[in-house]
Amino acid sequence: xxxxxxxxxxxxxxxxxxxxxxxxxxxxxxxxxxxxxxxxxxxxxxxxxxxxxxxxxxxxxxxxxxxxxxxxxxxxxxxxxxxxxxxxxxxxxxxxxxxxxxxxxxxxxxxxxxxxxxxxxxxxxxxxxxxxxxxxxxxxxxxxxxxxxxxxxxxxxxxxxxxxxxxxxxxxxxxxxxxxxxxxxxxxxxxxxxxxxxxxxxxxxxxxxxxxxxxxxxxxxxxxxxxxxxxxxxxxxxxxxxxxxxxxxxxxxxxxxxxxxxxxxxxxxxxxxxxxxxxxxxxxxxxxxxxxxxxxxxxxxxxxxxxxxxxxxxxxxxxxxxxxxxxxxxxxxxxxxxxxxxxxxxxxxxxxxxxxxxxxxxxxxxxxxxxxxxxxxxxxxxxxxxxxxxxxxxxxxxxxxxxxxxxxxxxxxxxxxxxxxxxxxxxxxxxxxxxxxxxxxxxxxxxxxxxxxxxxxxxxxxxxxxxxxxxxxxxxxxxxxxxxxxxxxxxxxxxxxxxxxxxxxxxxxxxxxxxxxxxxxxxxxxxxxxxxxxxxxxxxxxxxxxxxxxxxxxxxxxxxxxxxxxxxxxxxxxxx
Numbered sequence: 001x002x003x004x005x006x007x008x009x010x011x012x013x014x015x016x017x018x019x020x021x022x023x024x025x026x027x028x029x030x031x032x033x034x035x036x037x038x039x040x041x042x043x044x045x046x047x048x049x050x051x052x053x054x055x056x057x058x059x060x061x062x063x064x065x066x067x068x069x070x071x072x073x074x075x076x077x078x079x080x081x082x083x084x085x086x087x088x089x090x091x092x093x094x095x096x097x098x099x100x101x102x103x104x105x106x107x108x109x110x111x112x113x114x115x116x117x118x119x120x121x122x123x124x125x126x127x128x129x130x131x132x133x134x135x136x137x138x139x140x141x142x143x144x145x146x147x148x149x150x151x152x153x154x155x156x157x158x159x160x161x162x163x164x165x166x167x168x169x170x171x172x173x174x175x176x177x178x179x180x181x182x183x184x185x186x187x188x189x190x191x192x193x194x195x196x197x198x199x200x201x202x203x204x205x206x207x208x209x210x211x212x213x214x215x216x217x218x219x220x221x222x223x224x225x226x227x228x229x230x231x232x233x234x235x236x237x238x239x240x241x242x243x244x245x246x247x248x249x250x251x252x253x254x255x256x257x258x259x260x261x262x263x264x265x266x267x268x269x270x271x272x273x274x275x276x277x278x279x280x281x282x283x284x285x286x287x288x289x290x291x292x293x294x295x296x297x298x299x300x301x302x303x304x305x306x307x308x309x310x311x312x313x314x315x316x317x318x319x320x321x322x323x324x325x326x327x328x329x330x331x332x333x334x335x336x337x338x339x340x341x342x343x344x345x346x347x348x349x350x351x352x353x354x355x356x357x358x359x360x361x362x363x364x365x366x367x368x369x370x371x372x373x374x375x376x377x378x379x380x381x382x383x384x385x386x387x388x389x390x391x392x393x394x395x396x397x398x399x400x401x402x403x404x405x406x407x408x409x410x411x412x413x414x415x416x417x418x419x420x421x422x423x424x425x426x427x428x429x430x431x432x433x434x435x436x437x438x439x440x441x442x443x444x445x446x447x448x449x450x451x452x453x454x455x456x457x458x459x460x461x462x463x464x465x466x467x468x469x470x471x472x473x474x475x476x477x478x479x480x481x482x483x484x485x486x487x488x489x490x491x492x493x494x495x496x497x498x499x500x501x502x503x504x505x506x507x508x509x510x511x512x513x514x515x516x517x518x519x520x521x522x523x524x525x526x527x528x529x530x531x532x533x534x535x536x537x538x539x540x541x542x543x544x545x546x547x548x549x550x551x552x553x554x555x556x557x558x559x560x561x562x563x564x565x566x567x568x569x570x571x572x573x574x575x576x
Contacts, residue, residue: 012041012059022050042110046138053109053137061135066111069097071140080104081148084120085503092116095144103130109138123503190241193234194249198276198291200231202269205512207293211246213239213286225461225513226334229506243280243287250278257287262361272297277363294364303343306336307460307514309554311547315519316455320344325452326415328402330427336459336515337424338363338400344422345369345398356392358385359400374400382407390414399423405441412442412450421450429551430454430520431536431543438533448522448530456518458551458572460564463497464505470495473566481570485556493560498567514563516572518551 016022022030026048033044042056061068080096081089083104089095094108094116104124108116111133121131197220201209206222213219218234234242247254250263261280266273275294280287303313319327329337342364345355349368360374360382370392372385382399383406389397390410402408402423415421425433433454437447473496478487499509520526520543529539544550549557552573558564 012045015059016045016050026050043138053139057109057135057137060111066133066135068135069107071095071097071107071136071144074144076144076148078148081144083124085123086149087503087506088119088123089145090149092119093138093141093145094120095141095148097134103132105132105134107134107136107141107144109136109141111135190238190245193238194242194245197231198267199269201291202274202293204231204506209289209291209293211242211289211291213243213283213288215285218242224506225508225510226459227508239286243289246278246289246291247280250276252278252280258282264361275365277361292363296364296366298339298343303340303347306340306343307462308517309549309557312455312517312519312549312554315453315521316517319453319519319521320348320420322420322452324415324418324420326412326421326423326450327452328423328425328433328454329457330425330430330433330454331457332426332428334459335457336513337457340457340515341398341422341424342366345396348396353395354393355396355398356389356394357398357400358382358389359398370394383410386410386414390419394419396420396422401425402437402440408437408440408442409446412437412446415450416446428456430456430518431539432456433520434530434539435536438530444530444533448527451522451530453522454520456551458516458555459513460516460555460558460572461510461568462512462514462563463565464499464502464509464511466504466511467499467502467509468497468562469500471498472496477566490556490560495562496559496566497562498565509565510568514558516551516554516558518549518554520548 013022013027017027022045030041030044030048030050033048034041042051042060045051046053046056057068060066074097076095076097080099083096083099084094084106092108092113092115093110094106096104096106098105104120106120110116117131117133124131197209197211201222204222204224206224207226208223210221210223210228211218212221214233214236217236218239220231220234221228222231223229244254247261247263249265250261251265252261252263259282261278263278263280264275265278266275268274272295275296277292277294279290279292281290282288303317308316319325329340331337345357346366349355349366351368354370355368356370356372358372358374362371362373365371372380372389374380374382374385382401382403386397386399386407387410397411397414397419399407399411399421400423402411402425411421411423425436427433427436431454434447434451438444475487475491478485478490499505499511501507501509505511520539522530523546525542526539529542550573552569555564555569555573559566559569
């Protein structure tokens with residue numbers, strides 16, 4: 001009868017027993033742990049202090065005939081290391097160390113992990129034909145990954161004790177007398193934890209960071225491409241110190257925990273300076289902090305690169321050529337209105353024009369533009385600020401938002417006396433802006449005379465290019481959508497696409513966003529309709545007959561061209 005072939009685990013235990021390095025009690029405990037929790041025998045033995053990382057590397061090297069490597073003495077090229085996505089490298093504790101022709105060599109602590117090797121092969125199918133494995137100590141690989149990516153977010157509890165990531169430089173942070181600030185908020189681990197949270201957010205393209213006290217811990221979430229994703233949880237004992245650190249950076253009162261506070265700070269990351277707008281809100285378990293990342297480099301890319309389709313963008317740019325009148329941009333919170341307005345103002349910003357903005361709060365600080373922040377506590381409202389602006393001889397006025405009749409009335413009269421006025425409204429579509437102004441109490445003849453263009457905007461997630469693949473969508477799905485979709489025209493545009501999910505897009509299938517724009521140019525016919533108080537439906541019918549593209553039309557065009565998915569189209573647009 002043939003003898004049963006021993007596994008690596010059996011051989012390792014035989015060697016330990018033969019050399020009397022493990023007692024019967026230890027062996028029983030190790031086998032019990034493995035039976036209950038599963039996992040690698042080697043890692044259990046290391047955790048129980050029966051063998052060292054080095055012992056395990058020597059054993060695996062001899063049994064598998066795979067050469068060992070002392071990574072602590074090896075310099076790794078970051079470009080080679082980053083051929084494998086960070087999340088895969090951290091998950092399987094491996095790191096690429098060299099690439100010769102189409103052969104990639106990776107260092108692993110457990111070369112018997114077939115699933116890890118398969119993951120790497122799948123990801124690198126286009127970049128490498130062959131994968132070779134060498135063995136390195138578990139801790140050495142973690143240290144090497146830390147040098148390439150910074151400290152991994154999975155080990156945040158450990159970082160609290162001994163953080164090792166590079167600190168974010170706060171620009172022009174003043175030393176304030178903060179009174180009873182806790183010593184812990186000044187300690188290096190806490191400073192580095194906050195720096196790591198900011199670094200990870202920016203590296204992951206997050207627009208917002210949510211730091212939320214819970215009953216037993218502190219939760220950190222990032223909003224990426226419009227969706228919140230949990231990043232990590234910190235021990236509850238570090239909550240006050242982390243929040244105090246953010247308050248110090250934002251020049252806020254750390255002793256005040258009962259009322260909301262707003263602040264901002266600026267950090268330098270490489271060659272870029274990034275502003276963070278900070279909101280502190282008292283909740284049941286402490287102070288919740290939400291940070292909005294504001295990257296000024298996004299403002300200089302121009303309207304053409306925001307992803308808008310050619311026809312609505314052409315109408316928008318034509319309206320901007322007008323020397324006076326009012327242009328309104330509508331959409332819900334988070335639809336990109338502010339970024340679009342700032343991009344416009346940034347492009348119009350020349351020494352020949354006087355541009356004044358009034359906002360709540362000032363989001364981006366733009367050199368060469370006069371910016372006013374609303375402060376109702378001292379009587380500086382949109383309306384009172386706007387009156388003062390008109391005495392400053394402006395050419396272009398940007399109003400953060402029109403909220404009431406008084407602001408709308410002054411803005412419209414300013415647009416009729418020679419200024420180009422840009423502002424936003426919270427309505428669902430471009431035509432709704434007309435109705436909203438009239439509902440506020442503005443006379444229809446003033447709305448008719450002042451409006452040049454109204455536009456509605458949304459942000460649409462783009463399919464991840466790394467995991468993009470064709471998908472079959474039957475005709476019956478489009479028939480259920482309704483809303484006047486030209487199904488025959490759409491079916492001719494096949495194949496359609498979606499993202500199946502990969503490490504690069506965090507398994508969402510989406511990477512990045514683009515803008516959708518719906519524009520309504522106010523021509524003479526529409527002016528007459530406004531004066532006669534014609535219904536929104538009648539104005540819409542006329543606008544569609546003149547070639548107006550609705551938001552859903554723009555979204556479906558992006559879907560048909562393979563840039564987004566049908567699910568995303570239905571999520572961000574309504575049936576018209």
